[in-house]
Amino acid sequence: MTYETLLVEVRGRVAIVTLNRPQALNALNSTVMEELREALAGFQKNSDVGAVVLTGSEKAFAAGADIKEMQSLDFVDAYLGDFISGWEDVAGFRKPMIAAVSGFALGGGCELAMMCDFIIASSTAKFGQPEITLGVIPGMGGSQRLTRAVGKAKAMDLCLSGRMMDAAEAERSGLVARVVEPERLLEEAIAAAVKIAAFSAPAVLMAKESVNRAFELTLAEGLRFERRLFHSLFATEDQKEGMAAFTEKRKAAFRNR
Ligand code: CO8
Numbered sequence: 001m002t003y004e005t006l007l008v009e010v011r012g013r014v015a016i017v018t019l020n021r022p023q024a025l026n027a028l029n030s031t032v033m034e035e036l037r038e039a040l041a042g043f044q045k046n047s048d049v050g051a052v053v054l055t056g057s058e059k060a061f062a063a064g065a066d067i068k069e070m071q072s073l074d075f076v077d078a079y080l081g082d083f084i085s086g087w088e089d090v091a092g093f094r095k096p097m098i099a100a101v102s103g104f105a106l107g108g109g110c111e112l113a114m115m116c117d118f119i120i121a122s123s124t125a126k127f128g129q130p131e132i133t134l135g136v137i138p139g140m141g142g143s144q145r146l147t148r149a150v151g152k153a154k155a156m157d158l159c160l161s162g163r164m165m166d167a168a169e170a171e172r173s174g175l176v177a178r179v180v181e182p183e184r185l186l187e188e189a190i191a192a193a194v195k196i197a198a199f200s201a202p203a204v205l206m207a208k209e210s211v212n213r214a215f216e217l218t219l220a221e222g223l224r225f226e227r228r229l230f231h232s233l234f235a236t237e238d239q240k241e242g243m244a245a246f247t248e249k250r251k252a253a254f255r256n257r
Contacts, residue, residue, distance in 0.1 A: 120185065
């Protein structure tokens with residue numbers, strides 16, 4: 001499958017998706033959205049893909065929604081067409097997805113990185129929600145996911161001032177899971193994805209689902225939800241294999257069923 005705005009490569013059980021609009025610093029237009037949704041829908045159905053790495057270029061993960069595309073939009077068109085709502089399918093992807101971020105992750109770019117399960121950043125990465133400088137506000141989670149990730153003080157600072165934060169500040173604030181040197185970014189993200197994709201797929205998907213529920217449920221309901229999923233994993237062959245491998249002091253060979 002070839003795309004206009006994405007490069008897609010599958011290595012073993014890991015799919016690597018590279019945003020590829022270098023002329024616009026990977027600005028996210030409707031083609032990127034449609035193509036990413038299509039690629040992810042394919043990975044969702046493909047049991048040979050266990051995890052995804054989403055990345056951009058050295059200079060930009062993505063410098064935001066495409067300003068030139070949305071410039072002339074009016075309220076009625078945006079509202080009736082439910083502009084950008086298709087990105088929810090990216091956030092709803094059920095398999096693990098790691099963002100490997102180098103350079104600018106601004107506006108929709110920062111929001112796209114936050115739709116992934118965790119972010120590995122190059123030391124050159126810069127995160128921000130500069131929408132306020134354009135007379136708008138974040139539209140795809142910047143005021144919500146960012147606030148949950150970094151807390152009110154930093155989220156307010158970024159959304160109100162439009163300033164960027166570097167990788168070190170992003171890691172300190174809890175937005176980023178790991179920071180690595182630029183030349184190691186992709187290698188580190190792929191290694192993490194390879195490791196995750198080798199675990200039991202039902203356990204991996206349930207771990208993701210359970211962590212995500214922490215943002216929606218009360219603690220008591222979340223704990224109950226987690227426990228029910230935990231119970232259900234005892235119905236899998238992989239649980240038997242994982243625990244047998246531990247007691248037999250060998251590496252588990254998960255069948256992903
Ligand atoms: N949209 C369209 N084109 C862009 C964008 C963008 N967001 N960002 C950069 N480009 C283009 C530039 O116009 C330029 O094109 P051209 O050469 O044809 O003029 C090319 O990319 C290179 O950019 P610069 O020359 O500006 O590169 P610099 O290195 O000088 O500056 C910056 C890099 C600082 C990143 C600068 O390009 C910039 O400020 N970009 C805009 C950042 C921004 O405001 N982003 C927020 C956009 S609004 C948004 O994201 C709303 C989110 C809503 C939900 C989206 C769902 C995913």
